[in-house]
Amino acid sequence: MIEVVNLHKSFGDAHVLKGITTTFEKGKTNLIIGQSGSGKTVFMKCLLGLMIPDEGTISYDGRRFALLSGDERRDLRQDMGMVFQGSALFDSMTVEGNVMFPLEMFTKQSRSEMEDRVNFVLKRVNLVDAHKKFPSEISGGMQKRVAIARAIVMNPKYLFCDEPNSGLDPNTAILIDNLIQEITKEYDIITVINSHDMNSVMEIGEKIVFLKNGVKEWEGTNKDIFRTDNKAITDFVYSSELFKKVRQMYLKDGD
Structure with missing residues (x-):
């Protein structure tokens, strides 16, 4: 609470x-x-x-x-996980890179562990084929789902x-x-x-x-x-x- x-x-x-x-x-x-x-x-x-x-x-x-x-x-x-109003995705990173960013910053997980976690949360938000796309290549709704995936990737x-x-x-x-x-x-x-x-x-x-x-x-x-x-x-x-x-x-x- x-x-x-x-x-x-x-x-x-x-x-x-x-x-x-x-x-x-x-x-x-x-x-x-x-x-x-x-x-x-x-x-x-x-x-x-x-x-x-x-x-x-x-x-x-x-x-x-x-x-x-x-x-x-x-x-x-x-x-804490945060979903920002404008999604706040990094334009220069792929969907996968955006979601993996908190794991790279705050954990000592191996690359394979991070990839497994990213795959899991992207599947959870119904984005299974967008890993290599950049934010500019997906819709606003998909961007929001990426932002949610990034917010929950650390299991907040x-x-x-x-x-x-x-x-x-x-x-x-x-x-x-x-x-x-x-x-x-x-x-x-x-x-x-x-x-x-x-x-x-x-x-x-x-x-x-x-x-x-x-x-x-x-x-x-x-x-x-x-x-x-x-x-x-x-x-x-x-x-x-x-x-x-x-x-x-x-x-x-x-x-």
Whole structure:
């Protein structure tokens, strides 16, 4: 479990995170949502250890980050996988090279061991014939799957995804959502996703943390959203007529 208690972060006079307390559980897809400027990107960077909060604590399975030594922090970061918004693949490397990069950097595995692991994770994300291709030679959806393969190649305990569906068509976005959720459950890891995609929220939002102006305004599941009377979250999620109709249908069926 990742446990966050009373997290604050400011930049000069701008108080970006204002006392956030929440937990992210193993085996669940945990989503952080909110409008631009709500603080979700800064929150994610604090969770990754890229920013140090001014106040409050973050603990990873009982390990409080602020109390860890430098070596312990490096070990913790090796337990983290990251899927970046733009995939962040190395253009000069093949698909195989991109996925193998963390193994070369952080392990002492033999070449054959690394190749076996790369083959395994590429097969897991349904990319069996793309090893020798370069990022420019594959589609955006395939690039995202390569990024996921690279994120899980070190067998992480924590998987962080920043807008994983950004730039993808709706059908491909659904495939990526399903893949992330499948991997989360299959490997029983803690997955935290920064997202503005309401389809993702409704499809895989097993735990949702909604931020507004740096405050945790609401949290719950995707099913709880249909029942809540919290105006801030309903206004955010049901800004489109489609979701308003879906909610009406859900409540009607519930009756």
